[in-house]
Amino acid sequence: DKGTYPFYMLKEVDEQPNVMRKLTQTYLNGEGKPEIDDQLIKAMQAADRLYIVGAGTSYHAGLIGKRLFEKLTSMPTEVHVSSEFAYEQPLLSAKPFFIFLTQSGETADSREVLSNVNEAGYPSLTITNVENSTLSREANFTLLLHAGPEIAVASTKAYTAQIALEAILAKALGEDLGLDAAKAFDVRTQLALVANGMQAIVDEKDKLEGLSNEFLMDTNRAFYIGRGIDQAVSLEAALKLKEISYVQAEGFASGELKHGTIALIEKGTPVIGIITQAKTASLTRSNLQETIARGAKTMTIVRESLATDDDDLVLPDVDELLMPLLSVVPAQLLAYYTSLNKGLDVDKPRNLAKSVTVE
Ligand code: F6R
Numbered sequence: 001d002k003g004t005y006p007f008y009m010l011k012e013v014d015e016q017p018n019v020m021r022k023l024t025q026t027y028l029n030g031e032g033k034p035e036i037d038d039q040l041i042k043a044m045q046a047a048d049r050l051y052i053v054g055a056g057t058s059y060h061a062g063l064i065g066k067r068l069f070e071k072l073t074s075m076p077t078e079v080h081v082s083s084e085f086a087y088e089q090p091l092l093s094a095k096p097f098f099i100f101l102t103q104s105g106e107t108a109d110s111r112e113v114l115s116n117v118n119e120a121g122y123p124s125l126t127i128t129n130v131e132n133s134t135l136s137r138e139a140n141f142t143l144l145l146h147a148g149p150e151i152a153v154a155s156t157k158a159y160t161a162q163i164a165l166e167a168i169l170a171k172a173l174g175e176d177l178g179l180d181a182a183k184a185f186d187v188r189t190q191l192a193l194v195a196n197g198m199q200a201i202v203d204e205k206d207k208l209e210g211l212s213n214e215f216l217m218d219t220n221r222a223f224y225i226g227r228g229i230d231q232a233v234s235l236e237a238a239l240k241l242k243e244i245s246y247v248q249a250e251g252f253a254s255g256e257l258k259h260g261t262i263a264l265i266e267k268g269t270p271v272i273g274i275i276t277q278a279k280t281a282s283l284t285r286s287n288l289q290e291t292i293a294r295g296a297k298t299m300t301i302v303r304e305s306l307a308t309d310d311d312d313l314v315l316p317d318v319d320e321l322l323m324p325l326l327s328v329v330p331a332q333l334l335a336y337y338t339s340l341n342k343g344l345d346v347d348k349p350r351n352l353a354k355s356v357t358v359e
Contacts, residue, residue, distance in 0.1 A: 002151075007346040009152035009244070013332050014202050019147045019157050020164055020195040020325070024188055026146055027168045032188030034172035040141045041176050043123045047097035050077040053085055053113050054101035055356070057155040057239065061162035062101050063232035064324045068166050071321060072174035072182045082109040083359065086116065098124040098139075103150055103158035104355035105133020112359060114138050127165055129158050143169065152347045153354050154244050156332050159236060160198075160325050164191060167322060190318055194325045197316035201329040204313075208330055211312060212337035215270045215299055222247050223265075223291075224331065225254040226274035227284055233274055233324045237331030244349045245338035254287035267295035272331075276303040276315065276323035301330055 005011040029035050044050070050069055052062035062079040069077040078090070086109060098117050102110050105128040114135055117124055126139040129147050136142040145161040167187055174182025216222060222241060224234035234251035241249040252261060254273065265271065271291045275281045281302075288298045302311040303323055315326045339346045 009154055009156060009336055009346050012150055012152055012157045016157050016160050017195040017198045019161050020191050022146045023161060023164045024191050028188050032186060034168050036169060036172045040125060041173055044097050044173055046095065048095045049093035050075050050099060051096050052077060052079045052099045052101060053082050053110060055082045055107050055109050057159050057236060058101040058103060060236040061159050064163045064229060065166035067229050068170040068321055072170040072185055073177060074179060082113050086112040096122050098122055100124060100126040100135050100139060101162050102135050103129045103155055105130040105135040106355045106357055108357050108359045110135060127162060153349055153352050154240055163325055190322050193318045194322055197318060197326045198329055200316055205333065208333040209337040211299060212334050215297060216247060216334060216338045217341060219270055220247055222249045222270040224251045224272045224274060225257060225287060227254050227280035228277055229324055230274040230276055233327050236328055240332055240335035243352060244335050244346055245342060254284045257287060258290060262294060265291050265294040265296045269296050271296040272299045274301050274327050275306055276327055277320055278306060281306045301327055
């Protein structure tokens with residue numbers, strides 16, 4: 001039931017702070033230590049490489065997971081689009097462990113990969129929002145997202161839940177391996193900060209609607225740019241805008257723009273920079289300047305400690321690895337308002353189904 005909300009998507013965006021709290025309560029004990037099935041931890045530790053597989057938004061959550069697993073567990077981690085992996089399997093390591101990310105647990109492309117993985121006898125985990133879904137039943141282990149039903153076709157709370165659960169799992173694994181990076185990562189405190197930060201962003205709806213009006217209502221093209229983990233979020237930000245507002249949006253590595261794609265920038269083309277990583281902040285800022293010189297109209301989404309008075313949206317500071325949980329929220333709302341004010345069906349965009357059960 002969407003209650004007083006005009007669309008499920010807005011309700012689901014607003015639920016994200018509570019989903020963060022629910023995951024904390026479910027998977028962390030009173031001291032903030034992860035409580036994850038020991039057999040799962042052992043199975044993952046026995047592997048020499050993690051393979052994350054997913055489609056669409058779930059694939060994008062995997063791109064963040066790669067950073068979390070590599071930083072906190074030192075395990076090499078690859079991320080793959082399921083429809084590609086199914087028919088062009090990369091050379092695998094000697095002891096692979098597979099992680100399937102899927103909100104619905106029913107995506108045919110991902111099921112095809114899991115059936116190949118099972119045939120080869122490799123161990124697997126499904127991270128899903130739907131208990132007893134096919135991908136959950138067919139994998140060796142399951143972790144549930146506890147995000148509550150996601151009805152809008154555009155995935156929002158499942159993306160942030162997947163990232164938060166990957167963070168908890170990486171913490172559990174890394175701590176068990178005795179790694180300092182994992183010990184120092186206080187996931188409980190950080191997720192509490194994330195929940196509060198998300199709340200602060202969803203409380204700025206009027207501002208986000210204003211930015212949508214200013215930047216996105218009169219264009220059929222837009223760019224999100226960033227580096228590293230911000231580039232990964234830019235892909236998800238662009239997908240949200242494309243699928244519900246039909247603006248052709250691209251998420252791009254900001255340093256790569258000048259190698260060709262910058263030719264698409266015209267007078268007034270919106271370019272939105274995501275800047276949450278200290279190491280690359282000034283580089284992305286100069287890449288934004290390069291687009292301004294070609295006529296772009298730029299907007300910035302920046303974490304507080306890197307922000308100036310000129311930035312458009314300032315995100316509360318949390319651990320750099322968890323900044324995607326905050327930087328994606330304005331992008332979800334920008335997409336929402338652009339779709340809404342174009343009079344489109346936000347929850348049921350054309351040509352799309354909530355769960356894609358054909359390959
Ligand atoms: C985008 C979206 C899709 C799904 C994709 C995978 O908003 O919802 O890209 O993420 O179809 O679906 P699941 O996660 O159910 O496997």
